[in-house]
Structure formats: C-alpha cells, structure tokens
Amino acid sequence: MSSMTIGEPWMWASFIAFIVCMLALDLFVFGGRKAHRVSVREALSWVIAWSGLALVFAALLWWYLNDTFGAQVAQRKTLEFLTGYLIEQSLSIDNMFVFVMIFGYFAVPPELQRRVLLYGVLGAIVMRTLMIFAGVWLVSQFAWLLYVFGAFLMITGTKMLIFADQQPDLARNPLLGWLRGHLRVTDGFHGERFFVVLDGVRWATPMFLVMVLIEASDLIFAVDSIPAIFAVTTDPFIVFTSNIFAIMGLRALYFLLADMTERFHLLKYALAIVLIFIGGKMLLMPWFHLPIQWSLALVAGIILASVLLSLFLSREKRQALAKHNERDPGMAKIMRQRQETNKTR
Numbered sequence: 001m002s003s004m005t006i007g008e009p010w011m012w013a014s015f016i017a018f019i020v021c022m023l024a025l026d027l028f029v030f031g032g033r034k035a036h037r038v039s040v041r042e043a044l045s046w047v048i049a050w051s052g053l054a055l056v057f058a059a060l061l062w063w064y065l066n067d068t069f070g071a072q073v074a075q076r077k078t079l080e081f082l083t084g085y086l087i088e089q090s091l092s093i094d095n096m097f098v099f100v101m102i103f104g105y106f107a108v109p110p111e112l113q114r115r116v117l118l119y120g121v122l123g124a125i126v127m128r129t130l131m132i133f134a135g136v137w138l139v140s141q142f143a144w145l146l147y148v149f150g151a152f153l154m155i156t157g158t159k160m161l162i163f164a165d166q167q168p169d170l171a172r173n174p175l176l177g178w179l180r181g182h183l184r185v186t187d188g189f190h191g192e193r194f195f196v197v198l199d200g201v202r203w204a205t206p207m208f209l210v211m212v213l214i215e216a217s218d219l220i221f222a223v224d225s226i227p228a229i230f231a232v233t234t235d236p237f238i239v240f241t242s243n244i245f246a247i248m249g250l251r252a253l254y255f256l257l258a259d260m261t262e263r264f265h266l267l268k269y270a271l272a273i274v275l276i277f278i279g280g281k282m283l284l285m286p287w288f289h290l291p292i293q294w295s296l297a298l299v300a301g302i303i304l305a306s307v308l309l310s311l312f313l314s315r316e317k318r319q320a321l322a323k324h325n326e327r328d329p330g331m332a333k334i335m336r337q338r339q340e341t342n343k344t345r
Contacts, residue, residue, distance in 0.1 A: 006065060006077055007237025015241055019125075022248065026118065037110040038255040046252030054085055054245040076292065080233040083296040084242035087232065087278065090303050091225040092250045093257075093264075094160075094271050098217045100258050105170045106206050108189070115192045116207060117251045120214040124247050127215075128222050132243060135226055136236045149227035150282030156224055157275030160268065175216055179209055224275065231282045232295065263314045270306030274299055 058078050065074035103113055139145055170176060179185075183204045190196045194208040229239050257264070277298065281290055 005235050038114055043252050043255035047256050050249035058082055079292040080238050081242050083232045084229045085245055086299055087228050088225055088243050088246035092246050095221045096254045099254050102213050106210050116211050123215045124218045127219055128243050131222055131226050132239050139234050146282055150279045153275045153279030157272045160272035228278045231278045264310045266306040266310040270302050273302055
C-alpha cells in the first residue's frame with residue numbers, strides 16, 4: 001500500500017469536469033430525464049462504455065505517470081486503480097441486489113426506475129466524496145485506524161457469509177416506518193414526481209420513499225466499500241476515481257442484471273469472501289505484504305468463479321426441472337398457471 005499522492009490540481013479538475021460532462025450528456029442528450037424502460041441492449045452498451053472508459057483512464061494514468069515518475073510508480077498506481085475499481089465494482093453488486101428488492105417491494109414500474117437511480121448516483125457521488133476525504137484524513141492522522149477497518153471488514157464479511165440467504169424485511173425497516181409516520185404518502189405513483197399537491201395539501205409519493213431508501217442503502221454499503229480500498233491505497237485521487245467509475249457504472253449494471261439476480265445466487269458469498277480477504281490483508285500488513293497484482297488476481301478470480309459456478313448450478317437446476325416436468329406434465333401445467341397468475345398480480 002502506498003500513501004503517495006499523484007493527483008495534481010489539473011488532474012482533479014479534469015476528472016471532475018469529465019464526470020460532470022458525462023452526467024450532463026446522460027441528462028440532456030441520452031434521455032436520462034425521460035421516463036422510459038431501459039432495454040438490455042441499452043444497459044449493456046452503458047456497461048461496456050463505462051468499463052471501457054475506466055480502462056482508458058487507467059491507460060492514460062499509466063502513460064502520464066510513466067513519463068513523469070517512471071515505470072515503477074506508473075505500474076504500481078495503475079494497478080492500485082484497477083484493483084480499487086474492481087473491488088468497488090464487485091461490492092456494488094450487493095447494493096444492486098438491494099435495489100432489486102426496493103423496486104420490487106414498491107412495485108416501481110420499469111420506466112420510472114432510471115430517474116430515481118440517476119438521483120441515487122448524484123447523491124452517492126456527494127456522500128462518497130465526503131466519506132473518502134474524511135477517511136483519508138483520519139488514516140493519515142491515525143494510522144492504527146487501518147486495523148480497525150480491517151477488523152470491521154472481517155466481521156462484516158463473516159456476517160454476510162452466514163446470513164447471505166436471508167432477505168431483509170422492508171416492511172419492518174425503521175427508516176421506512178419513520179417516513180410513513182411523519183409524511184403524508186400517496187397510495188400510487190404520480191409519474192416521476194416525488195411530491196404532489198392534492199386539495200391544497202402537499203403529499204409525498206412512493207417514489208420519494210424509494211429514493212430515500214436507495215440513498216440510505218448506498219450510504220450503508222459505502223461504509224463497507226470505502227474502507228476496503230484502503231487495503232490497496234490511501235492515495236485520495238486513486239480512491240476517488242476508482243469509486244466514481246464504479247458508481248457511474250452501477251446504474252447500467254443494475255438494468256443489465258436486475259432480472260438475472262437469481263442466476264448469480266453465489267455472488268453474495270463471493271463478496272463476503274472478498275471482504276474477509278481484504279480485512280485480513282489489512283490486519284496482516286505489518287507482517288505480510290501481498291503484491292498488488294496478486295490482490296487484483298485473487299479478487300477477480302473469486303468473483304469470476306462465483307459467477308461461473310452460479311451459472312452452472314442454475315443450468316443444472318433448470319435441466320432437472322425440465323426432466324421432472326416431462327415425467328409429470330400435470331404438475332408442469334399447474335406451475336405454469338401459477339407463474340401466469342403471479343405475473344398478472
């Protein structure tokens with residue numbers, strides 16, 4: 001891990017200007033303000049675009065640092081960025097599962113989801129920026145906090161591993177209960193509006209509750225993900241840029257994978273293992289140093305293995321179900337009728 005800061009003022013200004021331009025393009029050019037259902041093709045295009053931009057950024061970073069500081073610094077900082085980006089992107093997948101649950105609980109129409117996620121991205125950028133700079137300052141003043149972060153990540157990862165199959169009950173969520181107890185909330189949606197005036201009285205819509213829960217979930221997950229990257233680097237420029245790239249790609253990733261969460265049921269276990277690994281790495285830093293390229297390879301390997309194994313087990317389950325239906329066509333008909341009934345509800 002390196003605490004050397006490579007971010008010059010012009011680098012910060014250029015990156016922030018780039019993000020502002022991309023958000024403006026999303027809002028005013030690519031239809032971010034228009035209510036429409038995001039197709040798989042559109043989501044895939046954005047996932048590829050943001051992943052590609054992250055790789056281009058890494059290449060430009062290496063090129064600049066190689067010219068300015070030499071190959072050794074360029075390689076180390078570029079690997080720190082790529083590892084941080086992969087960690088943040090991986091951990092954000094768990095956040096995506098929560099988005100699916102929130103949208104499902106409120107029965108948010110697909111064409112309204114994009115707008116609330118856009119506001120979620122804007123809020124996440126502000127919150128994470130504040131948390132990143134606060135975390136970097138705290139670590140620079142109190143180095144022992146890294147071990148506290150390490151222990152926290154190991155505990156969080158262990159709890160996630162144990163309770164991976166348990167779904168939180170939103171009906172008992174204290175924040176949601178407080179909002180409903182202190183706000184007038186309409187029964188149905190009013191387009192993309194968060195508040196409406198009915199008979200001279202201002203009401204909140206379910207869309208406002210959804211946005212608050214989305215922002216709260218990102219805040220909770222940021223408490224896990226930001227300390228995790230400190231196992232890789234404490235350079236604020238690397239921490240900030242890797243986080244922002246992961247956040248910007250999260251919305252597109254949600255629309256790409258939202259309907260396939262059941263196929264990736266082992267991902268939560270993989271993310272728990274990643275947290276335990278990162279926490280252990282932080283705790284063992286005084287006695288054992290794992291090269292950054294090994295950390296990158298291990299995190300990527302854990303995530304990839306969980307995806308492939310999830311897909312394999314899902315295919316096996318579907319094949320077994322198909323064989324069972326062939327043997328019992330009557331039961332298969334009943335199951336199809338139940339599925340059709342659930343779709344119409």
